[in-house]
Amino acid sequence: MILYLHGFRSSPQSFKARLLAERMQQLGRAAEYLCPQLPASPAVAIALARDCIQDCDPADLTLIGSSLGGYYATWLAEQLGCRAVLLNPAVKPPRDLEKYVGVSTQYHSDEPFEFKREYIDELRALQIEQITRPERYFLIAATGDEVLDWQEMVGHYPQARQQVIQGSDHGISEFAEYADAVLAFCGIAIDPASTAGA
Known part of the structure; x- marks a missing residue:
């Protein structure tokens, strides 16, 4: 099972979430992929994520977290002992999201939502502070991330598998090039013939 956790102001309509959903569909494994809409409250988002995977064996579970979702995925992976893939993950969101307290809009719908001050404490x-069992983690960090510091990401996941992309951006525009490597880390067998034209 794969649970994809999107970033702040994002949704299941994000480019990376949709690309992975389509890839899992191509592989005939769509039922093993979940990407819920996460609420603004970090505590409620974590509770929702746990509900989604409550029946999963941690050995068969991989979390994929993008940006703020990477922060959530790290906490959940440490609690559950499962694998996690981190795509330009937020490392210090209590600091970085302070400026977003108030009403924001979602990227894909322009729907307004409130990011409350108490959510900063929920993030804290x-x-x-330090991951355990780094072999459970796969970090993809882009040096061209215009939102978060890729060096903070690399420093936060020492000894984990790391793919540092030179350039790119926060959304990892060329994520299609890395999708199969991500799914392979998740334990999804990839038939080389199925990658033709992917």
Whole structure:
């Protein structure tokens, strides 16, 4: 099972989430991929994520987290002992999201939502100072990320598998080039013939 956790102001309509959903569909494994719409409250988002995977064996579960979703995925992976793929993950969101307290809009719908001040404390409660068992983690970080510091990401996941992309951007525009490597890390067998034209 793969649970994709999107970033702040994002949704299941994000480019990377849709691309992975389509890839899993091509592989005949769409039922093993979930990407829920996460609420603004970090505590409620974590509760929703846990509900989605409550029946999963951690050995068969991989979390994929993008940006703020990477922060959530790290906390959940440490609690559950499962694998996690981190795509330009937020490392210090209590600091970085302080300026977004108030009403924001979602990227894909322009729907307004409120990011409350107490959510900063909820984020602090999810801080993982140091990961354990780095072999469970796969970090993809872009040096051209215009939102977050890729060096902070690399420093936060020492000894984990790391793919540092020179250039690119926060959304990892060329993510299609890395999708199969991500799915392979998740334990999804990829038939080379199925990658033709992907």
